[in-house]
Amino acid sequence: MKKRRMILPCCFLYTIVSAQPVQQVVNAERSFAQHALSHSIKQAFLQYLDSNGVVFTEGGEQNGIKFWEKAQETEAKLQWYPTFAGIAAAGDLGFTTGPFEFRQTLTGPLLGAGQYTTVWRKTEKGEWKLLVDLGVDLQPSLYDDQTPLTFFTPAGAADISVQELERQLILRYDSLSVAAFRDVITAASLFNIRGQVPKKGVQAIMQGLQGLPVKYEFIPVATGISQSRDLAYAYGIMKYNGKKTNYLRIWAHTAEGWKVLVQVLPW
Template sequence: MASIFSFPNHCLKEMMLMASLLLGGIASAQHDEVARAEQAFANKAIEQGMKRAFLENLHPKGVIFDEGRILNGISIWEKTPESNAKLYWKPWYTGLSKSGDLGFSTGPYEIRIPGRDSAVAAGSYNSIWVRDGEKEWKVMVDLGIRYSPSLFGTSLENKDWPKGPLLTGKTGQHDGWQEAEKAFLDAYVSQGSKGIGQFIGQQTWFCIDGRHPALGAEQSRAVLPTIPDQLDFEPVDGGMAQAGDLCYVYGNVHYNGRTNNFLKVWQYGDKGWVLVLLVLQW
C-alpha cells in the first residue's frame, strides 16, 4: 500500500469509496483518518472554544507561527485568554504516510465574531499531524495564510482541481527531511523560482500568503513567477514518516529585512521527492 492523499468532502464520499474499491479495495476510512482528526479538532473549537481545542490537540512540542517567530503552541495557548470569536475550518486536502505515523491537512478557515455579518479574517490553515504508535493524532505544526475573499463556503466539486486519493508513494531509506530540503535549496539558489518547478507534481498545492491556494500542477506552475528569486530559506526543523514516503520541513524566510515562515510537505515516489504542499510567506 502506498501513501494516501484525499480531498475530503461530504459530496465526494461516494466517489472516494468507489475510487478506493477500484484501487485495491483500500478502505475509505483509512483515506480519511487525518481528515477525521482535523474535523474533530475543528468541531471542538466551535463547541468548546478555541483555547481548549488547541490545548487538547497540539503536540507538546508542536509549533505555531507569529510574524516570523516560531513558538511552542501549548505555551502560547495556555497564556491566551478565552474569546467569543469563533474559528471555523474544514479539511480539503489530507495525506497519510504508509506507516500511519505522519500526515498533513490543509483547507479554508474563517474567523467570525458574534454580531458581525461577515468574517473578520479568512485564509487557509496548514497542519502537520503525528502519531506515536497507537496513540492519538496530535498537531506538530500549524501555519496559516490569509487571503480574501473567503473560500470557506466554496464547494470542491465546482472547482477544477485534483480530487480523490493519490496512491503513488513508495517507501525508501533517506537521509531524513534534510535530503529533500537540500535538493530544493540547491535548485532555488541556482535557478530562482523556476527551479521549484522540477518538484511540482499533479497533486501539488501552493498556499502563498495573500493569494488563494494554487491547486494542482498547472496552477502551481502559474504562480512561480510571483515568487521572488531572492528569498533566503532557513530550515529550522522537520520530520519523516517511518516508512520514508512522507516528510515535512518548516523554517524562516528572510526577504527585504523581514522574517516570515514556510512549510513544505514532501512525498517520495518513482521520480524522487515531490512537493505535495508548499506554504510560503515573505
C-alpha cells in the same frame, strides 16, 4: 487573539484508495474544528496540540501548548474543514488542508479567511496530535465552495533524509530562483501563496511563483518523516529585506520520486 494561519486543498491524487487509514487524520481534524466551536479556539488547540507541536509568530516558532496556555480566552469563532488529506503507509504521520474563516460570532461579519494546513502525528497511545499548523490569508473566502474531500497516497519508501531534500532544493533555488521548483512539483502539488488563489499543478504553480516580487532566503528549522519514509515535512524561516516569516513544505514520495506536495508561502 492570534488567528490561525493556514493553506488550501489539492484535488489531485496519484491513487484514490480506501479512505479507512487516512480517515483517521480527517476525523482528528474535524474533531479539532468542532471542539473550537463547542468550546473555544484556545481550548481546542490545548486539547489537540502535540507536546512538541509548534505555532509560528512573526518568523519565529515556539511550543504551541506554552503559547496557548498564555493566550487569552475569546468568544471569537474559527471555522475550518479539510478538503485534502494524506497519510503515510506506516499510519504515523498525516496532513490535511482546507479553507478557514474567522468571525467574532458565527453569524457576524467575516474578519479573516484563508487556507490552512496541519501536520498530524499518531502517538504511542493511538491519539492523533497536531505537530505543525500554518497557512495563508486569502480574500475572498473559499469556505463556502464545499470542495469534495480527496486523498493522497505516497508511492513507496526512499532512503533519503528530509534535511537533504531541503538542502538540495534550497541550493537550486539560490541559483535558479523559482525555476528550481519545476523539477520537484507535479500535477498533485499545491502551493498556497498569500493573496493568491491556490495554485494546483505545475503550470499554475510556476505562474504563481513568477508573480512574486522578490527572491527569498529559506532557512530550515525542523523536519520530520514517517516511519515508512514516504511522507515528510519541513518548516523554517523565510527572509527578505530584513523581514522574516515562516514556510512549510510537505514532501511525498511518488512514482516520480520525492515531490513537494504542499507548500505554504505566507508572503
